[in-house]
Amino acid sequence: MPQLNIADFPPQLVWLAISFVILYIMMAKVAVPRISEVLESRQDRIARDLDEAKRLSEESDKAKAEYEAALEEARSKAHGMVTELKSELAKEQAASQADLEAKLAEKAKAAEASIASAKEAALANVRSIAGDAAKQQ
């Protein structure tokens, strides 16, 4: 078995030492820092993006709350206006109705009065005509 040939041990050991030391230096000084730098910057970037996303989401929540508050206010204002208008209209209607009723009552009274005076006059006429007729006979 070539693995057990002791004469082959020294060159293998020497070259293993040389190549492993070179490899270790290359890894420790070049490859590992380079990879960890990339991984760290990616980590930072992700953390920053997450923060930014959180901030934006909070902002949009706030804007939504503000919008809803404004909507609620507008709605209640509109509701108030409608009820006010309704009550005003009702008042106006009641006033004009009362006015109309009063006018109608006045007119009815005047009409009654004129009917009564006409009746009076007619009765007077009838009496005078009857008196004249009695005189002529």
Next chain:
Amino acid sequence: MGQFQIKRLVEMNIGGVDVSFTNSSLFMLIVIAAITLFLTFSMRGRAMVPGRMQSIAELSYEFIANMLKENVGSEGRKFFPFIFSVFMFVLFANLIGMIPYSFTVTSHIVVTFALALTVFILVTIVGILRHGVKFLTLFAPSGVPVFLMPILVPIEVISYFVRPISLSVRLFANMLAGHALLKVFGAFVVGLGWLGGWLPLTFIVGLTGLEFLVAFLQAYVFAILSCLYLNDAIHLHH
């Protein structure tokens, strides 16, 4: 076993030590070049939204980072480059060894043992530096009756010092067995020829898929055991 043969490409000798540049050395350099090129090239865009290659690089980083965090905790952070290098080295050595006519660096016990020993020594130094003499309580679990100590302490000591052996033999044996098995079935294909070679050929196809899984799994096992040993040294809890 020709595929495991060490071939000296450039003979070198410094102070009586054979430091020849072999096919194994060549593939070690290919492995570290492939890792470095892959990681730096895929990350060159430093894109916020990663592409395919960058995703793989980031995934391998996060894979080891999570492994360390879960098994060692926050104290494990400063060992990240080491565990990451070990994982990538074993993974790429295993994967590049899957290419036909290439050489599998991790199929040699001396290489895997040297890696495991490096982990073992590092872990032991970390434990001693952190806890001093208290590090020895690792071998005497608390809450154990005193009369059991003479039996338990030697067992704990042996299991501690067997770690580099089990760690290295596991990786080496897996890579050796997989490649040897592929070779054996490859020989069957040739031996049985056009008539009977199809069955072992189908087997080789399935086995190749399995070997890719083993290549990844062994790198994972090597890295996670290193993490567990590190955790023992840092936290001493049993």
